[in-house]
Amino acid sequence: MTGASTGIGLEIALNLARAGYKLALTSRDTARLESVIADQDFAGVTTIPIELELTSEASIDNAIATATEFLGGLDVLVNNAAAALVKPAVEVTWDDWDRVVDANLKGAYFLSCRFAQHCMDAGHGGAVISIASTHGLLGFGGRTVYGTSKGGLIQMARMLAIEWADKDIRVNTVAPATVMTESRKKSLDPEARKTMLGRIPSGRFPEPADIAGAVRYLASPDAGSVTGQTLVVDGGLSVA
Numbered sequence: 020m021t022g023a024s025t026g027i028g029l030e031i032a033l034n035l036a037r038a039g040y041k042l043a044l045t046s047r048d049t050a051r052l053e054s055v056i057a058d059q060d061f062a063g064v065t066t067i068p069i070e071l072e073l074t075s076e077a078s079i080d081n082a083i084a085t086a087t088e089f090l091g092g093l094d095v096l097v098n099n100a101a102a103a104l105v106k107p108a109v110e111v112t113w114d115d116w117d118r119v120v121d122a123n124l125k126g127a128y129f130l131s132c133r134f135a136q137h138c139m140d141a142g143h144g145g146a147v148i149s150i151a152s153t154h155g156l157l158g159f160g161g162r163t164v165y166g167t168s169k170g171g172l173i174q175m176a177r178m179l180a181i182e183w184a185d186k187d188i189r190v191n192t193v194a195p196a197t198v199m200t201e202s203r204k205k206s207l208d209p210e211a212r213k214t215m216l217g218r219i220p221s222g223r224f225p226e227p228a229d230i231a232g233a234v235r236y237l238a239s240p241d242a243g244s245v246t247g248q249t250l251v252v253d254g255g256l257s258v259a
């Protein structure tokens with residue numbers, strides 16, 4: 020799973036470890052990831068730190084090869100890592116677009132394809148779960164590039180779900196509303212935070228554990244007939 024060293028990704032990794040999954044965890048900074056792994060309780064499961072830069076095809080190929088070598092095979096891919104951007108649309112630069120869309124959409128696409136090819140070659144099914152966002156479903160100002168990348172992940176899941184259905188490779192997304200991770204606390208000023216919270220009918224931001232639980236369900240045999248879907252974890256925001 021990608022982007023495992025912080026926030027929602029770390030919580031997903033810990034949840035999957037408690038469910039008994041052996042884990043290949045990625046970060047662009049493996050030293051930092053190794054120290055996070057050492058500090059957390061991974062329930063005694065095998066945990067491999069792998070360097071991954073999602074904007075590099077070579078890095079994606081290397082991550083899949085390394086994970087396969089160390090774990091002996093792959094059943095589940097969680098596309099969690101993402102780059103964020105909050106900027107008025109007209110101020111977005113060409114490089115901003117590439118940084119965000121290349122990591123969030125292009126990287127997730129090619130990682131999903133390499134993972135699916137591995138499953139096909141090995142003759143078994145698999146599950147891809149990408150962390151999208153309510154920003155990929157609803158309109159918000161200042162987040163057009165990020166939201167476009169997340170909307171792309173949602174449509175990518177539908178398309179790949181159909182293409183790989185007969186191979187028993189399921190492809191789904193989880194779309195959280197704002198989760199107060201460290202990175203999100205930094206990017207949301209108190210006024211924006213209040214406005215965001217005011218739009219959520221449940222009156223609370225989803226917790227990382229809520230997202231991790233949704234991922235664990237979609238990875239499990241309980242979701243064996245669920246593919247091409249988006250599980251929205253937003254306290255009712257998108258249906259209010």
Ligand SMILES: NC(=O)c1ccc[n+]([C@@H]2O[C@H](COP(=O)([O-])OP(=O)(O)OC[C@H]3O[C@@H](n4cnc5c(N)ncnc54)[C@H](OP(=O)(O)O)[C@@H]3O)[C@@H](O)[C@H]2O)c1
Pocket residue numbers: 021022023024025026027028045046047048071072073074098099100101102103122150151152153194195196197198199200201202203
């Ligand atoms: N927090 C929210 O409010 C919220 C709401 C909805 C959806 N989401 C989504 O949930 C996921 C996790 O969110 P979070 O708040 O926990 O994010 P985060 O703290 O910003 O962590 C995202 C991770 O992605 C990795 N990453 C970024 N760019 C990368 C690149 N080019 N190549 C490889 N890895 C890269 C980084 O890991 P390294 O620095 O270790 O490489 C980073 O730790 C993301 O997909 C986010 O879009 C978050």
